[in-house]
Amino acid sequence: MTAYSDIQVDTPYNGVQLIRLNRHDAHNALRTALLGELATALAAAAEDKRVRAVVITGSEKVFAAGADIKEMAALDAVGLWKDQRPQHWQTIRSFSKPLIASVNGYCLGGGMELAMHADMIIAGEDARFGQPEINLGIIPGAGGTQRLVRSVGKALAMKLVLSGEFINAREALAAGLVAEVTQPELTLKRATALAETIASKSPIALRLAKEAILASYETPLSQGLELERKAFLFLAATQDRQEGIDAFLEKRPPQFTGQ
Template structure:
């Protein structure tokens, strides 16, 4: 069992993972990242898991990397940092990933948020990349994903000044999809996740991949992938079930086939 996570098994197709290092504001230690990557690997393989939510506490989603752990590493330790592979596994998760964020999401916490596909933020959430204050820069995708999410001017301001932004600013900038009251953040994320989990799993996975293609490739390449995915889904049992359910005015029963 993980020691830095609280994991609820899938219910209605949704697995809830809670970061749980309250003594350190959920700072992302190597051990926590390894546990999270392992849980996501398990969710990837589990046919009963159709969406995953990651959340933290009311005070902090994750306040950053574990600075005390960082202080113990020399150059060799940094060059051979095992966290790199953990981050790669987290970023490669192919099922829908939702972040439910209250409080601080700083440094690695903000980078973890940006690995999610959908971000529901409490009105008290704060997002930032304060690494510059330690004489370093973001090292888990912070410079790359932040610029793609919020644009060059705001990304430059956040990374170079180390200043955080609040939830409303994050919503306006496109870093989060929705802002709610802090006590409702997880419940709203569960509502969204359950709605996604009720959809055809193959279509959801390919839709996510197609949207990511739009972010990472040129338009022509993205359109080719979209058309290919559309054609593949046309031959699935879920597509036939979806059409029949619509015609018969009943909820569809998707089986992932």
């Protein structure tokens, strides 16, 4: 089993694996080592048949406050060019199973970019979201400008990135950045319960549904509809599809196997 220091990886339960960011003394700052461990954990989860969904969370007061500024300050342009961070982000981005971010407290900079890599965000009432990189004379560098505008639109994305100001959980919900807002003490419980609900579905259908939805950000409507139709037809040949129909007709819960 892989040993981690910057994250904690729980044993899968009810099809869900919980990953906790574990640099609480540094407000879960996303140094390269943490991102590398997270990428390794997600790569392993992608191959683990026990895992059907993953929840990523931080602490009660902070999800992640951003990149590790001390580490960043030691790198010049060439150092940043050689850095392994883009490869780690690519591994996180390509994770094929449902990924939920459970967010309490501050979710800023790289932390917000990490949350936006998830398929959905469950936020506590105390959550605060922002891209304050502009205050350091830089801009988001892990997809923040691109994902944010696709989530909340141009106007709010411009406001957050150009001003460095934060928004609260309710504002994030209204803007479409988060899927649901809960009481702070219930955030992880709700995210886990939702993950368990998702994990009870057909793994094949979940993967194809995720792929189709993500493709909608990068393809014309006609191409997206074609992709959706092909996935729909492919699922007609699976055992899970037959099990789902049989269970519905027999009025019992389906038992999906990913076949």
